[in-house]
Amino acid sequence: MTKSKPESQAIEPEVNLDLAKSHGLLEEEYEKVLEILGRTPTYTELGIFSVMWSEHCSYKNSIALLKQLPRSGKRLLADAGEENAGLVDIGDGLAVAFKIESHNHPSAVEPYQGAATGVGGIQRDIFTMGARPIASLNSLRFGPLTLPRVRYLLQGVVRGIGDYGNAFGVPTVAGEVYFDPCYTGNPLVNAMSVGLVEHGKVARAVAKGEGNRVMIVGSSTGRDGIHGATFASEEISEKSEAKRPSVQVGDPFTEKLLLEATLEAIATGFVVGIQDMGAAGLTCSCSEMSAKGIEQSGGGEVNGVATGSGMEIDLDLVPVRENGMTAYEIMLSESQERMLIVAQKGREGALLEIFKKWELEAVVIGAVTTDGFVRVRHHGKIVAEVPAVPLVLGGGAPVYIREAVEKKPDVKFPVLAPDDEIDFEKEILDLLGAPNIASKRWVYEQYDSMVRTNSLTLAGATDAALIGIKGTAKALAMKTDCNARYVYLNPRKGGMIAVAECARNIACTGAKPLGVTNCLNFGNPYKPEIYFQFREAVLGMGEACRKFDTPITGGNVSFYNESKSGDEVTAVYPTPVIGMIGLLDDAALAVRSTFKHEGDAILLIGLQLETPDSEGLTGSEYLVRRYGELGLDAPAFDLDAEKRLQDLLQLLAAKKYLRSAHDCSDGGLVTALAECSVMDETLQL
C-alpha cells in the first residue's frame, strides 16, 4: 500500500454512511468497502464502488441463480460471462457472437435516445470481441395503444432503433412488439446483435503485460449518463449550469467509424485487450479488464490484495467535452461510443494512426501494472486506489440469495359463450386486427432490413430471420421471443415455453438451434413474490436449454421494472426475453412460412394433450381480448414432445418434404392459418 492516502478534491462532499446510502449502497456493503480499503473511501472511490456494486454491473441479486443455467457446450468458444458476448462455433473457421441487453429505464425518460443508445451499446458488445455485427433484432413492450403517452414512447423507440441501426449499417431483421397494460409506466426495450468472427481473430477483454499502454478511443467524455440518484454535485458546484443530464445521446456515425477502426486495430495483432464502455463507463472497463488480468495471471497476493495485473491511469489525459469535469464525473460518465484498449508497449503508435485515419479521438491515458490495483490520478493527485478483484462480479462484489415466496396471481377462467352465440367471422377478423396479432409491417418498414445483402427473408416470410453467410452455403437463423402472460401465470412452465417457442420458430425454417442469450426483465427482487417469479423462470429456462442442447452464452438482467400510479406500485409481467440463433447448413433448403401451391396438404403436427378443449384457451390473446381474463395457468406443455417435434421438423426440411412450416402460437390455429395465407413480401397488399 503506497504511503500517501489518495486526496479528496477540495469541493467534494464528506464521505460517510449517509452519502454511501444515497449512492445505493447498503450499510453492510459500506462496511465491506471500509474493510477492503482499510480507510474511508474518497468521493471518487465511493462512486466507483457504488456503480460496480450496483445491480446493473454486479448482478448481485441474480448471479447465484444464473450460475445454474447450462453455460457450456461443445460448440462454445468462450464460456458465458467470461466475455461480453458468448461465441458459438459454426464451422468454416467462423464463430458467432451474439447478445441481448435492455435499455428500459432510459427509454421511459427519453424514448428516442434511450432506444438508440441501447442499439449502440449492444453493437459495441459484439465488435469489442473482433466480430463484425451482421444483424440486429429487438423485443419491445408497451402499454395499450389507446394511451397518447404510449404512442409517443412507441414512435420514439421505433425511430431511435431505426435511425441508429440504419445509419450504423447493420440490418434490423426480426423482433417482436407486445402491448399490455402492465408495461404502461415502464416500457421494455431489449436490443440484440449478432456478429461473425474468424476463430483466430477473437479479441479478449483483459489487461495484462506490465507496461502495456492503456488507451481510450472513440468519442470524447462528457457528463451524460451520470445517474441523478448517485450524483450529489448540485450542492457542491457553485456554477448554476443546466441540471446534470441523465440522458445519454447516441451518435451512429461515430459508432460506424469506431467499428471500422476497432476491427482494423484488432487485425494488427497489437491489441492485447479491449472492452467497450457501457454502464459505469471508464470505471467498469478498467476494473473488469484488470480483474480478468489478475485472474489469468494466477498471480500471488500482497497484504490480502490479489496481484498479477492492474492499471494506473491519469484522467488529465482523457479527452473531455465539457470543462471543469471532476474525477468522479469522468470515472462515472456514460458518454457513448468509447472503448478502452490495452496496446502492446511500443505498438500504440500504429493503433493511434488507425483511429486518426477514422477521425476518432485516441489517447494513451495510462499503463498496465501488476500490484492488483486500479489507481486513478487527476490534477497530479491520486484520487482513487482500489483493488480490482473486490470490485467485480465473480470477484468481491456482493452476492445475495433473496427470499422467494409464491403469490398466486388473482386470475380466473371465464364462462365461455356457447358456440352458437358466437359470430365466428367477426371474432376472427377482430382477433387478426388485435395489436398483439396484427402485422407489424408499420414498425419494421422503418428499419433497413437489407443492408449487407444477406437477408434471405426478403424473398418470402420465415418464422425466424435468415442471414446468409457469404463464402459458404450456410445461413444463420435468429429470433427473439417471450410470452410474458404464460410466465406470469406459471413462471416455471412459462420460462420453458419461452425457450421452446424460440427454438420451434428456428426449427420451422429447417435450422438447428445452437445457443441462447436472454434479457430477464422483472420487478423488484427485494419483493419475495417477484423473486419467486425470477427463480422459477430461470429454472424453467435452464431445463429447456438442457433439453434442446442450447447453452446460454450470456445476457442481461433488468430489475425494478414497475410502474407507480399514486402510491400503488405494480410490477411488469415477468418477461424473460429469449434471443436464439440456429444454423442452416444449406441456405437453399430454407423452409418459408407461407403456403405455396394450391392443393398441397396442410398438416397440424404436435402432441394432442388430453386437456379439455377450453383449457387450451388459457393465457390466450383471445381470452384476454374477448373476456378480459387470463385463465388459470400457462397452456399444457410437454418438453420431450417439443424436442421430438423440432427434431422432426429439421429432418423433414433436410429431406425437402416441407413446402412451408409455421409455428402455431399467439392467436392460435386460426391466426396461423391466416398468416400462412397472406404473409408474403411479394403480395403487395
Added chain:
Amino acid sequence: MAYRAKIKITLRPSILDTQGKAVHHALESLNYQSVAGVRIGKYIELEVAESDESTASRITDEACKKLLANPVMEDYSFELEQIGQAN
C-alpha cells in the same frame, strides 16, 4: 390582427450535439479555422390569429411546452411580431 411567433429550439448546453460536432468538423476542413463552435437546433415560425399579444404569447408558450420542444433535452425561446392578417 395576427402575430408571427419566431421560436428558437436549442439543445441544452450539456447535451452532446452530434450534428453540431460534424458540421464544425466540416467547416474546419474547409479551413474556416476561426469557427470555434457550432450548435444546431430548430427554428419554427407560427402564425397565430389572435388579436392581443398576451394570448398569442400564451398559445406559443403552451405549444412549445406540449409539442415543439422536448423538455428532457431542449430549451426554447421566442419573439412575437405583429403581422396583418394571418393567411
Added chain:
Amino acid sequence: MAYRAKIKITLRPSILDTQGKAVHHALESLNYQSVAGVRIGKYIELEVAESDESTASRITDEACKKLLANPVMEDYSFELEQIGQAN
C-alpha cells in the same frame, strides 16, 4: 473578442413544408385552432473567433452559401452578437 452568428435557415415559401404541415395538424388536434400556419427550419449558432465584425460576417455568409443552406430550396439570414472569448 469573438462573435456569435445566429443563423436562421428556412424553406423557400414555394416549397411544400411537409414537416410544418404535420406539426400544424398536431397543434389543431390539441385544439389550438388559432394557429394558422407552421413552418419549420434550422437555427444554427456559430462561434466565430474574429476581432472585427465584417470578417465574422463574411465568414458566416460563406459558411451559409457553401454548406449550411441548400441553395436549391432554402433561404438564410443571420445576426451577429459580440461575445467575450469563444471557449
Added chain:
Amino acid sequence: MSKIKFGIVVFPGSNCDHDGEVVCNALPDAEARLIWHRESDLQQSDVILLPGGFSYGDYLRTGAIAKFSPAMTEVVRFAGQGGLVLGICNGFQILQESGLLEGAMMRNINRKFICKFVSLKVANNNTLFTSGYGKDEVIRIPIAHGDGNFTADAETLRQLQENNQVVFRYCDHTGDESSEANPNGSLYNIAGIINRRGNVLGLMPHPERACDALLGSTDGQKLFESLVRNVVAERL
C-alpha cells in the same frame, strides 16, 4: 481485354459500399475497388459508384458534407470529362449537393424511414445505364431511405421531362404511376434521373440489393450489365 473497373468511393458513414463491391466483382468482366474519400486518385476507374449509406451521418442534410471530400472534387472533374458516374441513394443525394444532378431530396412525406420493395418503370431505356431494359419495363427494386422526396423548381422539372432525363419512376406492379405507388412524395413519382450529357445517373432505389434471387429479385442486375456492355462497346 482488361476488366471494366468500378471505383466505389467510401465516405465515413457509407454502408452499402461493401454490397456494391460484391455485385461488381461478380460481373464476368468487371472488377471493383474501394476509394477512400480522402484520396484524389480515382485509380483509372471506368465507372465511379457513389454508394448508399449515411455519409457524415447525414448530418445537416443528406450528402451535404460529403461533397467537400477530395475524392468528390475528382469525381466532378471526371464527370466533366464525360466519365460515367452512378449515384445510389445517398450517392444520388451527394450528386445533387455537388451540382452534378438537379433537384434536392426532402424528408419522406410520411416523415418516416421506409425500407421495402417497390415497382419502378424504366421511363428511359435509351441510356448507357438502362439499355439492357425494355422501354417502360416494370422492375422490382428495394428502397431504404428517410429523405427520398425529390423536389425541384418548376423550370427544372419542365426541362427534366423535356430532355427525357427522368429514367426511373415509382409505379404499381401494373406500371400505373399512381400517387398510391409513390412511397415518399417525389414530384412526378421521380425515382432516378440522368444529366443532360447522359453520363451521370442518380437513383434512390438500391439495384445492388436486387441482384440475387435468394434476396427477392434480380431486376437490378441489368443496370450493372448495361454499364459493362456499353463501356466495352465504347472501347472497341
